[in-house]
Amino acid sequence: MPPGYCVTTDAFRRVVAEAPSLEDQLDQLSRLDPEDRxxxxxxxxxxxxxxAAIPVPGDLAEALTKPLARLGEEAACAVRSSATAEDLPTASFAGQQDTYLNVVGSAAVLERIRACAGPRCSPTGP
Structure with missing residues (x-):
């Protein structure tokens, strides 16, 4: 298995706390008609x-990118989403919502981590 690491929900919560408008948007989402896709x-x-527009604080960005230095600047990485039901004791479905392959460089990894965040739903299905 290749080396890897996870971004914790604590890190996610810390970043989204910087966007007060997010709470209003989530409240609006909860009040929509479930049939109005x-x-x-x-x-x-x-x-x-x-x-995706929220800047990642410097110390958190450093913690997220520091492990990449061991791989080398040109190493290609995968960045994948994960949800609570995606990683089970006997199966893993990580990346089911978002998967980015061949991501090279610290800035690109941070960009893809941010792209994995947030709800995804399309008019044709979740």
Whole structure:
């Protein structure tokens, strides 16, 4: 198995705390008609954009990219999403929502980590 690491929910919470508008957007999402897939998809896209635009604090960015130095600057990495039901004792479905392969460089890894955050829903299905 290749070396890897996980971004914790604590790190995620720390970053999203910097976006007060996110709470309002999530509240709006909870009040939408569950059958209105277009509205859900549009608001989900706004939430993803909000999360992706939040700067990662310097100390957290360093903690996320420091392990990459051991691999070398040109090493290609995979960045994958994960949800609670994706990693079970007998099976793993990590990356089911988002998977980015051949990500090279610390800045690109941080960008892809941010891209994995937030709800994803399209008009044709989650």
């Amino acid at each position: 277009n509205a859900i998809g549009a608001l989900s896209a706004e939430i993803r954009d909000t999360v």
